[in-house]
Amino acid sequence: MSPSTAHISSQLRQLIYYHLDNNLVRNALFLAGRLHAYEPRAAESSYLLALCHLQSGQVKAAYDYSKNFGWRGTHLGCAYVFAQACLDLGKYPEGITALERSKGLWSTKNHWGKHSETRRQHLPDAAAVLCLQGKLFYAHNELNAAVECYVDALKLNPFMWDAFLGLCETGVNIRVPNIFKMTPELSALLASSSQDDLDVSSDKAAHPAGPLQSQPKLNSSTDPFTSLTSRTEAVGTHGSSALWEKLNGSTVSVASTGTSAVPAIREGTETPGGQSSESDDRVMHRTDAPLEPPLAPARKNRTIQTISADHGMDSPPKMKPTGIRPRTRTKPEPDESTTTYTERELSHGVRVGDRKRTVSGSVAHSAQQPTEPGAPQRRSVRLFNQIKPTTSKLSSTALGTKDGREMKKVRATGAKGRTTTAPSVGRVVSGNRKHIGDTHDGEAKDHRPATSASNGTHHTSSRGPSLDRSKAVEALTWLLELFSKLASGYFALCRYRCAEATQIFAALSQGQRETPWVLSQIGRAYYEQAMYSEAEKYFVRVKSMAPSRLEDMEIYSTVLWHLKNDVELAYLAHELMETDRLSPQAWCAVGNSFSHQRDHDQALKCFKRATQLDPHFAYGFTLQGHEYVANEEYDKALDAYRHGISADSRHYNAWYGLGTVYDKMGKLEFAEQHFRNAANINPTNAVLICCIGLVLEKMNNPRGALAQYGRACQLAPHSVLARFRKARVLMKLSELKLALTELKVLKDMAPDEANVHYLLGKLYKMLHEKANAIKHFTTALNLDPKAAQYIKDAMESLDDDEEDDEDMA
Secondary structure, eight states, rough: OOOOHHHHHHHHHHHHHHHHHHHHHHHHHHHHHHHHHSSSTTTHHHHHHHHHHHTTTTHHHHHHHHHHHHHHTHHHHHHHHHHHHHHHHHHHHHHHHHHHHTTTHOOOOOOOOOOOSSSSSSSOHHHHHHHHHHHHHHHHEEEEEHHHHHHHHHHTTTTTTHHHHHHHHHHHOOOOHHHOOOOHHHHHHHHHHHHHHHHHHHHHHEEEEESSSSEEEOOOGGOOOOEEEEEEHHHHHTTTHHHHHHHSSSOOHHHHTTTHHHHHHHHHSSTTSSSSHHHHHHHHHHHSSSSOOOOOOOOHHHHHHHHHHHHOSSOOSGGGGGOHHHHHHHSSSSSHHHHOOOOHHHHOOOOSSSSBBBBBBBBBOEEEEEEETTSOOOOOHHHHHOOOOOOOOOOTTTSOHHHHHHHHHHHHHHHHSSSSSSGHHHHHHOOOOOOOOOSSHHHHHHHHHHHHHHHHHHHHHHHHHHHHHHHHHHHHHHHHHHHHHHHHHHHHHHTTOOHHHHHHHTTTTTTHHHHHHHHHHHHHHHHHTTTHHHHHHHHHHHHHHHEEETTTTHHHHHHHHHHOOOOOHHHHHHHHHHHOOTTTHHHHHHHHHHHHHHHHHHHHHHHHHHHOOOOOHHHHHHHHHHHHTTTOOHHHHHHHHHHHHHOOOTOHHHHHHHHHHHHHTOOHHHHHHHHHHHHOOOOTHHHHHHHHHHHHHHTHHHHHHHHHHHHHHHOTTTOOHHHHHHHHHHTTTTTTTHHHHHHHHHHHHHHOOHHHHHHHHHHHHHHOOOOHHHHHHHHHHHHHHGHHHHHHHHHHHHHHHHHHHHHHH
């Protein structure tokens, strides 16, 4: 008989997911090919084959195999893989269409809390699809639609960090605390997920790997109290339980062997190939049963007599399996009352003193069940009577005074012989049983703590879910606060509020702050403020913590370029090339190294290689433009900068480059426009503001230039360039006193700057202070001998002006 198609495909699917989960993509791809050959028209087989191709980096193959069902939107997995392939291949409208057509399959899905070590959902939910759709819209330059998708994704799942990064890239204003906060929707999702986790955890507790715990739900064939067959098989299987206990230090559970197949079925239902809804129903069914000790069923005496009759030899040393009872039966059998009375009658004649003992110290059982009331009774019956259900009404007078004393002596002797195994019998099921080795005066005294322990179990089980839920809420709130801080810092950095971003990141806990990502963001913040020495410190720490990190290393190479640290720059380029030769960051570092050595042609080759590896790497295009400007190839520089803006419209460096090129070409209006575009993106950059002021100054608009320079000085009080240009414009406007104030501050900031002293000399010349003018001209001449001709001309003109003044006098 040939196997069914459903079973074969199910086995193949489980094997594929097994290999995918273990990152064995080649094996998964081979198996997906077998499944697709077996079911070439099935959407699931096409999805798995396309998924394996996508994860192995074969994007075009993933596009081809998922197109049939993905383009039409008939299968969510195919549509999702197809859209991912379209994003990589640049076919953005096709991916958007596929996701829109499959909207009915994902719009209502939310897999919050449905992923764990043993469970996962292999198809995406609405948040994941919306995030991918937002990326497609953003790549297609439909920013409004991208923003809507990102916002909807974050509403469903605030931890969708990719969606938040996409929102920052679009340039919209974001109220970060409104994203990362506890909402009623989150609370409801958390409650449902915690209930699911409780179900799974209770199911795991029901099927442990070790033999010490019992199974909460067993069928009648494995219940040691139900039938003769199960009891007989249990004794035959675990007859050597004393040896097992010596080896493992634990008792053998009959129930754990009787239901060894149940956990395997449970695992199967949690794999993606199974039906998750069935597994959830199964878990719910198990945990609904009340945790109450069952009442003893009938035919107990007959069972014991039959066993003793069948086994004429000595029984095993300890009948541990008889202490195992299921706890989930809710209905007692109809003849339980008669069983209780029978046990009470049997217990009147129990005598334990005259027993044989084995080597291990346990009581050996007699070969035949005694029929006389005063005859010694088998140990198994004594165990049954000691561990009777808590509902039994056995009084403390069931044992005589003499029998009670003899029992105490016997138990004391047994405790010496068995120090590790005997006390574990009473704890096997629930923890509310009595130890065999304990002494007690009567059954009534022992029943009271058992009942209270049972009640304690009920209270614990009722408090457990609420306690776990409150802890889950606390954990989720803590995570939301952490994400809110990280997001606030990143958003401030995206808006180039660098000082604010630095403060936010510095306020993080040490464990979160001392991570490569956070330290890189702090380094970027200092880089944007032109504080290159501080930025270098943080990037050095990043490299020491994560030597193979590539992200943000192009910024680090530019920092070293500004610091003129040629050796470290060359070493960084060498390290990055060893890490990944196909990364654009590595080629940028190599290009910066060549650029610092004035080898612009080699630098251009490296920057072009970087943009070939990643066409969306805007910074590579900008660096190309800088090299073209250094070679005075302005047309090529304009093309490079425009490519950078196409890759990232918010890349202000490319806008700045365009303004610089137009300024050099004498197109001042175009230069002003592009400088203003760059300043709108990065309003806190004093260099951009100074560029606008410089263009206005060239356009004979000194008042406008003065306003820009004043703004630049406010943004960067320690900027020498902004203050110098402000003082120069004030001199042009004949605001000599204000100019003198600025230059005095500037002289303290940059005492070794020749231009400052030269401008001070000219100012004192205008103020007719010849001595101070000569003093500063001389200082400027000493600081910059190359400009001696200009300074000497200024000093000579100083004498001419003085002579003219004297003649006029």
